[in-house]
Amino acid sequence: MLAEGESMASTSLCAANPSASQNLRKVSGFVESKTTQCSFSIESILGLEQKKDPIPAVKHHRPWMDACTNLVLGDDSNPHLQIPVVCYENPLFHANGNPVQEEKVLKCEKYFAVTERLSFKRELSWYRGRRPRTAFTRNQIEVLENVFKINSYPGIDIREDLAHKLDLDEDRIQIWFQNRRAKLKRSHRESQFLMVKNSFTSSLLE
Amino acid sequence: MLAEGESMASTSLCAANPSASQNLRKVSGFVESKTTQCSFSIESILGLEQKKDPIPAVKHHRPWMDACTNLVLGDDSNPHLQIPVVCYENPLFHANGNPVQEEKVLKCEKYFAVTERLSFKRELSWYRGRRPRTAFTRNQIEVLENVFKINSYPGIDIREDLAHKLDLDEDRIQIWFQNRRAKLKRSHRESQFLMVKNSFTSSLLE
DNA sequence: TTGTAATTTAATTTA
DNA sequence: TAAATTAAATTACT
Numbered sequence: 001m002l003a004e005g006e007s008m009a010s011t012s013l014c015a016a017n018p019s020a021s022q023n024l025r026k027v028s029g030f031v032e033s034k035t036t037q038c039s040f041s042i043e044s045i046l047g048l049e050q051k052k053d054p055i056p057a058v059k060h061h062r063p064w065m066d067a068c069t070n071l072v073l074g075d076d077s078n079p080h081l082q083i084p085v086v087c088y089e090n091p092l093f094h095a096n097g098n099p100v101q102e103e104k105v106l107k108c109e110k111y112f113a114v115t116e117r118l119s120f121k122r123e124l125s126w127y128r129g130r131r132p133r134t135a136f137t138r139n140q141i142e143v144l145e146n147v148f149k150i151n152s153y154p155g156i157d158i159r160e161d162l163a164h165k166l167d168l169d170e171d172r173i174q175i176w177f178q179n180r181r182a183k184l185k186r187s188h189r190e191s192q193f194l195m196v197k198n199s200f201t202s203s204l205l206e
Numbered sequence: 207m208l209a210e211g212e213s214m215a216s217t218s219l220c221a222a223n224p225s226a227s228q229n230l231r232k233v234s235g236f237v238e239s240k241t242t243q244c245s246f247s248i249e250s251i252l253g254l255e256q257k258k259d260p261i262p263a264v265k266h267h268r269p270w271m272d273a274c275t276n277l278v279l280g281d282d283s284n285p286h287l288q289i290p291v292v293c294y295e296n297p298l299f300h301a302n303g304n305p306v307q308e309e310k311v312l313k314c315e316k317y318f319a320v321t322e323r324l325s326f327k328r329e330l331s332w333y334r335g336r337r338p339r340t341a342f343t344r345n346q347i348e349v350l351e352n353v354f355k356i357n358s359y360p361g362i363d364i365r366e367d368l369a370h371k372l373d374l375d376e377d378r379i380q381i382w383f384q385n386r387r388a389k390l391k392r393s394h395r396e397s398q399f400l401m402v403k404n405s406f407t408s409s410l411l412e
Numbered sequence: 413t414t415g416t417a418a419t420t421t422a423a424t425t426t427a
Numbered sequence: 428t429a430a431a432t433t434a435a436a437t438t439a440c441t
Contacts, residue, residue, distance in 0.1 A: 133422050133435055153428095172422085179422065182429075339417050339440050359433090378417090380432090385416065388434075 136176070140166045144173070148180050346372045354386050
């Protein structure tokens, strides 16, 4: 079943261009393919330009996937391990879909077709192996937060130590600190933005 | 899980991390540790609840909020325990609100004129501030649904394009697609469940 | 009450 | 590792 997607024909109108998305935004209206040889690929138009083959050649280490490696269908008892054998909504086969809708509102050409299998495949690859979301206990969070206050870049030894003490994988610790740093940075950026905005606003009121 | 008296191996939280000093410099606003050899241990952190205000007030990006709200203090680290600290004097605001919260009133006369219009939509539930719920028009929904059928993972270009065409923020577009994908997945899960259930029931009837 | 917009955060990908 | 993005889970508004 997975092999089906492998035969996906290349839809690029030209070689993938990393700067295409930038240009596209400036053009910002119609992105009809140019008549010259280099135009925007459908992928770039549909926002998929940067996505490589969704099924990576290099298999990551996913111990939590072992249970369902040989399953064709997902195990219902564990939705996280399910491989969706789905028929996502298909505009061509929509039961109650009104074909009139499509032409009415938006010119769909540039959004149209071609990518359906792509996104399907993409979802497949995502659902295939995504670690079940870890739910940290309050105590774990508390410890992690306290450590974070002192050292937001714990080395491997500290992470291992925390992992052992909190009964978590070291990977979880690492990811947690990554996300925590991102959160801190974001909040800092935003508070700065608000400060500037507020001082500006209050200066207007004086 | 980590009892008070539990003995743990002493681990320096500031163990040498080659990239830590560099990265710490980047994260301006949180440059506390990593100066001299510090002797914080996990134990020292776990035992005490010494710090009351260590984490800088985390502010999220909420442009729809005005200066008034930004005066409010709060701790994001535990959103569930947050209490409403800000209230506005507009009686209309409390029309269907919780009267219990009215005691805590924060006066912001200085900013009131500017923010009056926005205050209407600001909800001060026991949470801090939430973007006023966007009410998409039928046409907007229709367009979004049509695009979704074709590409449920629109990239930034399409999102911007849609935002411009539908007169919405790009953020709204992104959130809409996220929620739409979640909805699709949910419905798919449910239909699969029904299929399994039905086949099971019919197998019982044979 | 239901549907869904909004929020938070763990996990993933890319570079 | 940051940055962007995703799914998951939840909150809360209409």
